[in-house]
Amino acid sequence: MAGPDTAPPRDFIRAVVGDDVAQGRVTEVVTRFPPEPNGYLHIGHAKSICLNFGVAREFGGRCHLRFDDTNPTKEEQAFIDAIIEDVRWLGFDWGRHLYHASDYFETLYQWAEHLIDKGMAYVDDLTADQIRAYRGTLTEPGRPSPHCGRGGDENLDLFRRMRAGEFADGAKVLRARIDMASGNINMRDPVLYRILHAPHPRTGDKWCIYPTYDFAHGQSDAIEGVTHSICTLEFEDHRPLYDWLVANLPVPSRPRQYEFARLNITHTVLSKRRLTQLVEGGHVAGWDDPRLPTLAGMRRRGFPAAAIRDFCARIGVTKSDSVVEVGLLEHCARELLNKTAPRRMAVLRPLKVVIENYPEGDGELLEAVNNPEDSSAGTRKVPFGREIFIEAEDFMEDPPKKFFRLAPGREVRLRYAYFITCTGVIKDKAGSVRELRCSYDPATRGGNAPDGRKVKATLHWVSAADAMPAEVRLYEHLFTKPDPGGDDFLADLNPNSLEVLKDCRLEPALSNAGAGETVQFERLGYFIPDAESRPGRPVFNRTVGLRDTWAKVRGQK
RNA sequence: UGGGGCGUGGCCAAGUGGUAAGGCAACGGGUUUUGGUCCCGUGAUCCCAGGUUCGAAUCCUGGCGCCCCAGCCA
Numbered sequence: 001m002a003g004p005d006t007a008p009p010r011d012f013i014r015a016v017v018g019d020d021v022a023q024g025r026v027t028e029v030v031t032r033f034p035p036e037p038n039g040y041l042h043i044g045h046a047k048s049i050c051l052n053f054g055v056a057r058e059f060g061g062r063c064h065l066r067f068d069d070t071n072p073t074k075e076e077q078a079f080i081d082a083i084i085e086d087v088r089w090l091g092f093d094w095g096r097h098l099y100h101a102s103d104y105f106e107t108l109y110q111w112a113e114h115l116i117d118k119g120m121a122y123v124d125d126l127t128a129d130q131i132r133a134y135r136g137t138l139t140e141p142g143r144p145s146p147h148c149g150r151g152g153d154e155n156l157d158l159f160r161r162m163r164a165g166e167f168a169d170g171a172k173v174l175r176a177r178i179d180m181a182s183g184n185i186n187m188r189d190p191v192l193y194r195i196l197h198a199p200h201p202r203t204g205d206k207w208c209i210y211p212t213y214d215f216a217h218g219q220s221d222a223i224e225g226v227t228h229s230i231c232t233l234e235f236e237d238h239r240p241l242y243d244w245l246v247a248n249l250p251v252p253s254r255p256r257q258y259e260f261a262r263l264n265i266t267h268t269v270l271s272k273r274r275l276t277q278l279v280e281g282g283h284v285a286g287w288d289d290p291r292l293p294t295l296a297g298m299r300r301r302g303f304p305a306a307a308i309r310d311f312c313a314r315i316g317v318t319k320s321d322s323v324v325e326v327g328l329l330e331h332c333a334r335e336l337l338n339k340t341a342p343r344r345m346a347v348l349r350p351l352k353v354v355i356e357n358y359p360e361g362d363g364e365l366l367e368a369v370n371n372p373e374d375s376s377a378g379t380r381k382v383p384f385g386r387e388i389f390i391e392a393e394d395f396m397e398d399p400p401k402k403f404f405r406l407a408p409g410r411e412v413r414l415r416y417a418y419f420i421t422c423t424g425v426i427k428d429k430a431g432s433v434r435e436l437r438c439s440y441d442p443a444t445r446g447g448n449a450p451d452g453r454k455v456k457a458t459l460h461w462v463s464a465a466d467a468m469p470a471e472v473r474l475y476e477h478l479f480t481k482p483d484p485g486g487d488d489f490l491a492d493l494n495p496n497s498l499e500v501l502k503d504c505r506l507e508p509a510l511s512n513a514g515a516g517e518t519v520q521f522e523r524l525g526y527f528i529p530d531a532e533s534r535p536g537r538p539v540f541n542r543t544v545g546l547r548d549t550w551a552k553v554r555g556q557k
Numbered sequence: 558u559g560g561g562g563c564g565u566g567g568c569c570a571a572g573u574g575g576u577a578a579g580g581c582a583a584c585g586g587g588u589u590u591u592g593g594u595c596c597c598g599u600g601a602u603c604c605c606a607g608g609u610u611c612g613a614a615u616c617c618u619g620g621c622g623c624c625c626c627a628g629c630c631a
Contacts, residue, residue, distance in 0.1 A: 010571085011570095030600095035631095036630085036631050038630085038631080040584095050615060068631065070630095070631080071630060071631075073630095074630070074631090089564095104590090124629095127629095128628080128629055131629075132627070132628085135627060136559095136627075137559085137627055138558090138559055138560080138626075138627060139558050139560095140558095140559080140627095141559085141560045142627090169629085170629065172629095173629050174629095175629095177610065180576095181572095182559095182560080182561050183559045183560035184559090184560085184561070184626080185560075185626055185627050186558090186560095186626075187560095188627085191628085191629050193629085194629035195629080196629085210629095210630090212629075212630085212631090213630070213631045214631095217631085233561095233562070233624080233631050234625055234626080234631095235625095236561055236562060236625075236626090237560075237561055237562090237625070237626050237630090238626090240561095240563090245576085259562085261562095261563085261624095264570085272631090277589090313581060314569080314570090314581080315569060316569065316571090318563090318570075319562070319563065320562090320563050320564070320570095320624095321562090321563065321564095321623075321624055321625095322568080322569060322570090323568075323569090323582070324568070324569055324580070324581090325567090325568050325569080327568080327581060327582060328568080328569070328581050328582085329581080331570090331580090331581060331582090332581095334593090334594095338593075338594060339594095343591080369590095372590095372591085373594070402592090404592070405592090414590095415590060415591070416590070416592095446590085447590045448590075455590090456592090457592075458589095458590050458591065458592095459591095460591075485607085489619075492568085520591085520593085522591050523593070524591090525589045525593095546591075546592095546593050546594090547592095547593065547594090548592075548593085549592055549593090550592045551592090552592095553592080
């Protein structure tokens, strides 16, 4: 069993790294996680983070956190801050190795001049549209730009004037001189620098030209001594360019790029473009909406970081496109939480029960186990009285065959309390059940009958006199379809992804539920206080429900 | 019709010539003061077709299918 943070997984990336170490090709393994600060991190990033930091740790190396901040028109400091918080929360530490591609802007600039000197780059005056037209298509080769023959001095002069701010955005670009006829479009004289008169979150107004991803990434890796630059499959086509640049520039080391398949999960979306659309379009309540697969959202929802790490370890790392069922993620959360979450009782949809033979005005404290999976968690006292609330769905006036819970004349157990028998049903004018009358057996205190009598169900409950009112938010999948449609994915949004219950009742022990601590509401699932929770006005999020075989039986009848 | 990848049970995924691990899901059954947990049991001949071999998911040939690439995004 691949428990949390146990046996390190074995995959093709680790095989390569292990081989490089064994053959002496590298002495220290250095990886990096390189987010662009233009959005929040999601669980797809978690896969990459676990891979990069995991490999570094397993081989005694190090992993850098480096922001790929080469496009100031899309990036913000707020995203940088959020990303740092999320990676930390996930449980990884980059030590003093926090970097930004923008740290290397001056060096990258010098290397661009170096390329010009070698005749391997030129300044192009073509517009973006013209460049596209000259680039050819997937099946037809491109044609050289009319400016590709410019002399070195002219190119150098033009490039320096680009830096000096003499030209408008888009007026000129610096391009590598490689091969306009290459089958690989990335090699058809790719753009290396573009003019962007935009302030940068870190370098301010110092620059008005910025390197492209291709010109920044590999060189940044080389500067940092990264040995294994691990990225996703869509960059496979960029590897020849990555290698070309690193081979033709006076870089201090020779990193290698390896690609793995990005993560996909059913019933959600995992692309930054779509997540941004959901947030900016107001379809969710922000980047940390608990329905989102963002790390911030999952944290708020109550997913433990260790469960996410476990999930990432279980899905593996390969090169084949795959879609992991959300069920696995939910399983990872349940498995961990089952062992760690304290048990409490809470009633989501209260139905009042009056125990008629229980002395009026009396009350008592009953002992309840905090976690049957962890005896060290101890016990607590739960108040009991003549009037209690039970879950409305735990009673049926006319129960079907397989319904084991409370019904007229039937006896069930109240967890850690007594056996009760339903003796009466009170309804309102509309005919719906308002209240139940029951009797209890004083001999069954604690939940066991001395005569060995059995009941078929155990219900959770809360003392009416002591209950604390609360709001509880239930979540379902954000999308109704396993694979939300392409451009039309908003049409697949699940209208019932959020259900707010405003009249819930909690046992008193829940009043000091610690922030960030997920608890189990017995028989219901795992819940965590929401960020909007306040003393005296608690709000809980359901992280995930318990497995519910009754729901299955009920569903298929 | 160019270039780069991928194809093992419903979903992931081991396997690298010697006779198909594991996890999730599903379905049976047992235990149980959570219809939870836990325990036991049930399923593939490996995209297709040829070939090499005593023997192939693993090697060769030819097909088929799916994904990525024509941003001065990353």
